[in-house]
Amino acid sequence: MQQEDIEKQLEQMRKMGCVRSSSWQDYVWKNELAEQQRRIDLHLGEALREAETEHNPYHMLERAIGVAAVCMRRLIECRLVTDHFRDTALQIHKVVARADEDWREPFVSETASNIFKNYDLTARYPEMGTPKFISDKMLHARVIGVLSGNGFMPDGLLIASDIQSRTQLFHFTQSEIASIFDAFLNDQVRFSTDGNVDNDSEFKGTRKVFATRS
Secondary structure, eight states: OOHHHHHHHHHHHHHTOOOOOOOOOHHHHHHHHHHHHHHHHHHHHHHHHTOOOSSOHHHHHHHHHHHHHHHHHHHHHTTOSOHHHHHSOEEEEEEEBOSSSOOOOOOTTOSSTTHHHHBOTTOOEEEEEOHHHHHHHHHTEEEEEEEOSOSSSOSEEEEEETTGGGTEEEEEOHHHHHHHHHHHHHOOOOOEEEEEOOTTSOSOOSSOEEEEEO
16 A cells, blocks of 8 residues: 555544543443432332422422433343343232223323222232333333322332333332332343354354343
8 A cells, every 4th residue: 555545544534533432331320220219219208108398209209210210221221230130020010900991091291190990909910020121111101100098009109101001000119119229239240241243143243243241
């Protein structure tokens, strides 16, 4: 290659500028998730006690649940949790829609209208869901309500995504939703591998990547 061609290439590279970046880190999202866990516990307690506060605890809950869900999703999508945790189902509880009533669509402006008409609040049922399944529903929450004084199930949060809400709600006590967050916070990636792999699973080529986290 001629010196003149080299100079032209170098000049073109200089014109492109530079891009600086880093690798994804779990502490960025875990620190925020821990803060939102604290806020959910605080504001859910305020709502259950009907405490007098300068803020609206329900508004604070709505925000904290949304931000926590984003943190959970980023931890999964950026591969900042172990593959084992990502694929392991966690226990949750659901409240099912009533079969003996016609569905009444909630008003868009309300976070938990027509709850007693649409759902059977006489029982909750255990269910298993992957971390992504749970975080997806929380991120797209259409229903967020606080249940108290029910004779059939303990006080807690009712959460459901827009699509999920047609058939069921999640029901969490304070300790149960804290345990979901703790599962994310306590999972630690000790070993990670990234690379390229072709369709024949041989470690070569550049069009497909693999990643393992353990």
